[in-house]
Amino acid sequence: MIAANYGDTSANDSQAYWNNVASAFQKKYSGISIDIQVYDWTEVDKKVAQLVAAGKAPDIAQCGAYADYAARNALYSADQLLSVSVEADFISSMADAGSVNHTQYGMPFVSSARMLFYNKTLFKQAGIVDAQGQAAPPKTWDELKSAATKLKAAGVKVPFGLPFGPEEPAAETMIWMLGNGGGYTDDVGSYTIDSPQNIETFQWIKANLVDTQLTGTDPAKTNRQDVFDAFSRGQCGFLNGHPTLIQEADKGHIDYGIAKIPGKNGPLTSTLGVADWVMAFKRNGNASAAGKFLEFMYSAQNTLTFLKEYELQPVTVSASSAMRTDPSQKKIWPFLDELPNAQFYPDDKTSWGPVNAALKQVIGKAVTQDPSGVLTSLQRTAEADDSTSTTAK
Numbered sequence: 564m565i566a567a568n569y570g571d572t573s574a575n576d577s578q579a580y581w582n583n584v585a586s587a588f589q590k591k592y593s594g595i596s597i598d599i600q601v602y603d604w605t606e607v608d609k610k611v612a613q614l615v616a617a618g619k620a621p622d623i624a625q626c627g628a629y630a631d632y633a634a635r636n637a638l639y640s641a642d643q644l645l646s647v648s649v650e651a652d653f654i655s656s657m658a659d660a661g662s663v664n665h666t667q668y669g670m671p672f673v674s675s676a677r678m679l680f681y682n683k684t685l686f687k688q689a690g691i692v693d694a695q696g697q698a699a700p701p702k703t704w705d706e707l708k709s710a711a712t713k714l715k716a717a718g719v720k721v722p723f724g725l726p727f728g729p730e731e732p733a734a735e736t737m738i739w740m741l742g743n744g745g746g747y748t749d750d751v752g753s754y755t756i757d758s759p760q761n762i763e764t765f766q767w768i769k770a771n772l773v774d775t776q777l778t779g780t781d782p783a784k785t786n787r788q789d790v791f792d793a794f795s796r797g798q799c800g801f802l803n804g805h806p807t808l809i810q811e812a813d814k815g816h817i818d819y820g821i822a823k824i825p826g827k828n829g830p831l832t833s834t835l836g837v838a839d840w841v842m843a844f845k846r847n848g849n850a851s852a853a854g855k856f857l858e859f860m861y862s863a864q865n866t867l868t869f870l871k872e873y874e875l876q877p878v879t880v881s882a883s884s885a886m887r888t889d890p891s892q893k894k895i896w897p898f899l900d901e902l903p904n905a906q907f908y909p910d911d912k913t914s915w916g917p918v919n920a921a922l923k924q925v926i927g928k929a930v931t932q933d934p935s936g937v938l939t940s941l942q943r944t945a946e947a948d949d950s951t952s953t954t955a956k
Contacts, residue, residue, distance in 0.1 A: 564623040564856075565614070565821070567607040567839065569673075569873045576602050580869055588859050602896055622853045625919040629661065629842045631913045639843045641667040644854035652879040657838050660907035669910065670857070671878035673870065676833045676901040677738055679825065680794060680808055681801035683818045689717040689800070698821040700801070704742065706769060707825045711777035714800040721779030722792030724802030725774060727927040731787050732740035733908065733919050736926055738835050739764050741906060742826035747918075748909045754949060755794040757935070757942040765934035773930045783925050783927025794819075803836075806895045810874050821897050836905025838878060843914045858930045874904060874932075895948070914948035921945075 569575040586598060602610050604627075611624045620637065622829050632638050632787065653661075653671060653869055663670030679700055686698035691697040691710045702916040709723075714722035728733055745760035745907050751937070755761070772778055775785040777798070780789070791808050793799040795815035812819050825832035841860075843853045859865070866882045876898055879884045883899050886892040909915050921944045927935040 564597065564625070565607065565611050566599055566601050566625040567627075568603050568931075569869075569875070575872065580872065584860060584865055585594060588694055588856055591859065592852075592855055595855065597856060606944060617845070620846050622847065622849045623841065623843050623856065625672050625839065625841045626915055627839060628910060629840045630663065630915065632842060632844070632913050633668040634665050634913045635912075637844055638668045639845055639850055639853070641670055643850060644672075644843055644857055645861075646858065650859050652861070652881050654724045654878055654880060654883065654901055654902055656836060656905050657878050660836075660838060660910055661840060663911045669842055669873045671838040672841045673873070673875040673901060674836055674838040674878050675807070675876050676898045676905050677734065677803050677805055677824060677837075678789040678897060678901065679801060679822045680800065680804045680812065681820050681822065682794065682797065683820050685714060685717070685719055685797070685800045689713040689719070689725045698820060700820060701825045702772070702823075702830050703825050704827050708771045708775075708777065711772065711800065715777055718921075719798070721790065721793045721799040722777045722797045722801075723787075725768070725772060725778040725782040725930070726785045726787045726790050726802075727930055728784050728786035728789070729923045729927075731923075732926045733810065733922055734837065736788070736802060736922065737906075737908070738824060739768060739833075741831055741835065742824065743767075744827075746906065748912070752909065752912065754945040755941060756945055757938040762935050762938055764827075764940065765929045769817075769930045781927075781931070782933050804900050806874050806876060809894050819918075823901075830938040833904045833906050834901050836902055836907050838907060840910070857937070912949065914945065914951075917948045918945045921948075 566581055568577045578601040581601060585597050585599050602955065606630065607626045611626050614620055618894055657671040657674060658667055661667050661671055676752060679701045680699060683698040691713055693701055701710045711722040740761050743766060744758045744766040745758050745915055747754060747756060749755050775784060790799055790802045791811055794802055795811040795817060797817055824834055865877060865879065867885055870877055876895065877886060887896060887899060922941060925937060925941065
């Protein structure tokens, strides 16, 4: 098995977790040996691709994308590996995101949903409060602009954190698209990057947040970690974030609140969800052994241990229920509520990888230049990649 490292220090390196899982598994199944190699996120997808190209695909891979391998008919489907009860335990929105033509090849491993984080202290100082004097998060884009304006007037360094830098802008982009009824693709999977809704969205961001200097920094050069750090230092009023920010904000002793993300006319009814994937390659006649390990890996004990270690969200109903009843996990309960209806990247498209890579390089220009031209150029790139990529069947 090839797996990704979720740790940021040697103390929480994921290899230790996987060594424990492998040891416990081999005690239960003494006739099956397993070797788990962990690579950093910057390397893991490349490593899997290299092994596949060399005809040495791992039995199991846990990495960022599955669609290209499914397109080559290189993967077992989930129902060829898992019992009905384990397969049915996946949260439906994530099982759908891992499916191509109603067949699941990508098994979700961990997930995260996005919500709005706001600094209660800064909101109160800026007068962004309700009738009871409590910090009042915005529900619409106009309210978001109003709140950012008040924060700027109060001297807040980063009124609203807006990361469209090259680290991971796909998430912020999709959040804003969803707020105006848009997205990367339509209901049949065709790219819609330059749809009227998406163009209108970026025109609004440019005119109301960027040109008015309500983001504190140049969004095209600002990465997600930059705004997370600013929020954790008490220098950012509010931003879109995922559960990892909870730990960072707690370390910074920030009095923060969490709310639904504002949309054009009201809070998002379906926020962005992100999942990482597990897949099993057709090789060595190891389907039975791989299936046994996957069932063991997805047990509640192993799943919850990993989620708590890295403050991530579950991909199964059983783990979600367990976290819901655990008082120590109360801070992520709002995120659990968002997962069942979350919308995911078009991970089932083999072209999404190169499209995402192109987006990272240019999407920042959509809030500093003419959004229409930038999005139209991205749309052409996406259509070209889509036509030349192998279609997953």
